[in-house]
Amino acid sequence: MPELPEVEVVRRGLERLVTGRTIAAVEVLHPRSVRRHVAGAADFTGRLAGLRFAPARRRGKYLWLPLEGADEALLAHLGMSGQFRVQPPGAPDERHLRVRLVFTDPHAGELRFVDQRTFGGLSVHAQTAEGLPDAVAHIARDPLDEGFDEAAFHGALRRRRTTVKRALLDQSLISGVGNIYADEALWRSRLHYDRPTATLARSRTIELLGHIRDVMTAALAAGGTSFDSLYVNVNGESGYFARTLDAYGREDEPCRRCGTAMRRSAWMNRSSYYCPRCQRRPRTPARAPAGV
DNA sequence: AAGCTCTCCTGATGGC
DNA sequence: TGCCATCAGGAGAGCT
Structure with missing residues (x-):
């Protein structure tokens, strides 16, 4: 049941562990986990390959990893049960592993999205002028945002x-x-x-x-x-x-x-x-x- | 047309 | 013991 504090903890973890990492390959193991990416799983994986993560950002319960030089971002919502894990390559797959991102640097491990109930998901979106993924444009600022009015x-x-x-x-x-x-x-x-x-x-x-x-x-x-x-x-x-x-x-x-x-x-x-x-x-x- | 209800999903739990 | 119902709930589609 992640709410703002839990999502912020995950954001900080992602910022620390995957900033600057370059994506080599993406594997979607469950289509529902990328359902918000309307162009489909193949388009999702194609848009990520070869790009590098900028520091993770968050608004409310959404978090995203901007993609350097692409004007796009990998958007995530944890839903009820979503988790991110950074695992060494070859670590056994989690039971509810939904999406795997492999980095070009073998020492960086893999970024895994694990989600039992599949209420959460990943998608790639264009960034608006304000630096938000377009799918998040309707989300209000959160009460810890200094711009909250x-x-x-x-x-x-x-x-x-x-x-x-x-x-x-x-x-x-x-x-x-x-x-x-x-x-x-x-x-x-x-x-x-x-x-x-x-x-x-x-x-x-x-x-x-x-x-x-x-x-x-x-x-x-x-x-x-x-x-x-x-x-x-x-x-x-x-x-x-x-x-x-x-x-x-x-x-x-x-x-x-x-x-x-x-x-x-x-x-x-x-x-x-x-x-x-x-x-x-x-x-x-x-x-x-x-x-x- | 704003406000509200329904639905998606899986695993744990409890009653009979 | 086994089976079925219930519960957890974020968010958006769809209805009024």
Whole structure:
């Protein structure tokens, strides 16, 4: 379940291990992993061969490796279970190995994309004038990006007719937040997930953003977080969660603030964890009589 | 036309 | 023991 901090850990690993490496050959072992490359697997491998990686970049949960001299980039999304591994040539294939990139330097090893559930994937895209792969143009800046515009974000929340957790997961409004850190930040902010965004005072939005940044920064400091063996950082080490969660996964356990049993609600085909006392469900305003 | 629901996928887990 | 249902969830297609 990689969110911004986990993806950033992977980005740093890629930056360290594959920057300046030249791609000799690419092997696609599962077509679904390159489905976002609409021209197909053969075009994907052909575009990469012979090119050199510039330092990895990231926006939200997307990361990419610009290709030197090509105005294109190798874009990656880890989805639910995607991993990058740098392995020595000849290391046994992982069970869920999907794409292999072999470098010209035999000492550089291979870059492998491993992904059990195949929600993630790789693709090659032209870079826009802003230096983003075109497929990422609709993704908002993330809250750790110094160009993130708090006033614009608050304005968007006020205009939207939606609820706060939906907005946090909408990558076109704010990127990098997933289900886990959304629940954590909402708990810290004492906000119920169904709170209409149009009712948020500016100070509440600013406070919420502060908690999002705190949660993400702490996770990043812990080296990325994970709950199961699916997430492994670029070296193949398990990025196990080093700090405790306050909300996510704590159904029936006492709220760390008030002791009330935490609850889990089915929400958007997933779960929301919250404290029913600290995070009161907003009153649903009576609808105006119809037909007036 | 913005907002919401559905669907993709695999492995672990639990109930009967 | 074996079989089936359920759950995990990012993101985009598609519907209203």
